[in-house]
Amino acid sequence: AKPSAPCTPASLPPKVYTTCAVVGSAPSMAHLYQGGEIDSHDAVFRTNAHALVATTGTKTTVRVAANAKQLGAARRRDDGAQNLVPAASRCVPPGNLVRQRDRVACVPAQLLDAIYADSGVRFGAHILSTGGLAIGLALHSCASVALYGFGGLQSYDHVLRDRHHDWRAEAAWIRRLVAEHRVADRTDRGVHLLRCESVALLDHVEAQYQGKP
Numbered sequence: 001a002k003p004s005a006p007c008t009p010a011s012l013p014p015k016v017y018t019t020c021a022v023v024g025s026a027p028s029m030a031h032l033y034q035g036g037e038i039d040s041h042d043a044v045f046r047t048n049a050h051a052l053v054a055t056t057g058t059k060t061t062v063r064v065a066a067n068a069k070q071l072g073a074a075r076r077r078d079d080g081a082q083n084l085v086p087a088a089s090r091c092v093p094p095g096n097l098v099r100q101r102d103r104v105a106c107v108p109a110q111l112l113d114a115i116y117a118d119s120g121v122r123f124g125a126h127i128l129s130t131g132g133l134a135i136g137l138a139l140h141s142c143a144s145v146a147l148y149g150f151g152g153l154q155s156y157d158h159v160l161r162d163r164h165h166d167w168r169a170e171a172a173w174i175r176r177l178v179a180e181h182r183v184a185d186r187t188d189r190g191v192h193l194l195r196c197e198s199v200a201l202l203d204h205v206e207a208q209y210q211g212k213p
Contacts, residue, residue, distance in 0.1 A: 007098045010084055010105035012141060017043040020142035021057075024131045024149035026187065029056050034148055034186070041146065045138045047130040049074050056149070062141075064134040066127070067097040068104045075102045084137065086112055092127055092164065107133075111140060119173045126166035135174070139182060146184040150174065 021041040023029075038044060038057035045062045049072030052058045060081040068075045071083055085096040087106040090113075098104050115136030116123045128136070131150065138145045177183045 007085070007088060007096060007104065007106035009087070009108045010082065012108070012111060012137070014140055015143050017041075017061075017142040019043075019144045019146070020045060020061075020138045021146050021148055021186075022131070022134050022138045022150075022183075023047070023050075023056060024147065024187070025050060026149040029149040031055065037186070038148055043138075043142060045134045047134050048072070062134075062137065064130055064137060066130055066133075067091070067095065068099065068102050069097045070130070071104065075099075075104055078103060086133070090123065107137065111137075115140070120169045121166045121173075126169070127164050129165045129167075129170060132165075132170045132173070135177070135183065139177075144184070145182070146186045147174070148186050150185075150187050 019041045020043045021038045022045045023038060025047065033055050035054050035057035039059040041059075043061035044057065044059045045064060046060050047063070048065050048070045049063070050056070052060065060079075062082045062084060063071060063074055064084050065071045067085055068083075071085075074081070075083060083102075083104040084107050085091075085098065085104055087109045088096055089109050090107075096104075096106065098106070113123075115133065116128065118139075119128060119132060119136065121128050121132070135145070135147065174183070178185050
């Protein structure tokens with residue numbers, strides 16, 4: 001295996017942007033054509049290495065991922081966007097996978113801890129989804145935050161595989177952020193995991209896990 005390289009702590013001063021968009025990966029993004037609205041924000045936060053198309057916009061200010069591998073070719077691309085992954089001390093196996101040639105910086109542990117505390121997700125028991133981490137970073141960096149593409153679960157398979165995420169805690173967090181006017185919901189079908197079918201799906205998944213290791 002290739003050796004990991006030290007990950008430079010990112011410089012993330014608070015409230016440097018006026019308006020920010022955080023782009024999720026809900027299936028509805030494929031037909032909403034909100035790209036122009038998304039790109040009109042001062043900064044755009046995206047997750048992993050999703051393709052940039054007309055429906056989702058082409059502007060990227062910050063990419064957020066659980067590890068450098070999830071950034072794909074963007075991990076070494078000099079395109080003006082900031083690539084962020086968790087600090088090594090706040091990663092789960094296999095770590096943040098940052099290599100010497102990567103253009104990737106780490107979110108400082110102190111800021112990560114503050115985001116986890118706000119979200120209600122307990123690090124060690126669960127980890128924030130990449131979308132959740134992007135929301136937390138935007139709240140730190142932006143005066144105004146709008147969410148796009150956070151409607152419902154991405155897929156049943158995603159929930160089954162990613163049992164390390166606490167979807168219920170994240171749903172409650174985002175519901176609170178909307179109620180407190182800390183974020184604006186620009187998703188057509190409501191905020192991440194808040195619809196009845198999403199809650200029913202979570203109940204079904206939990207039932208499937210009963211009695212399983």
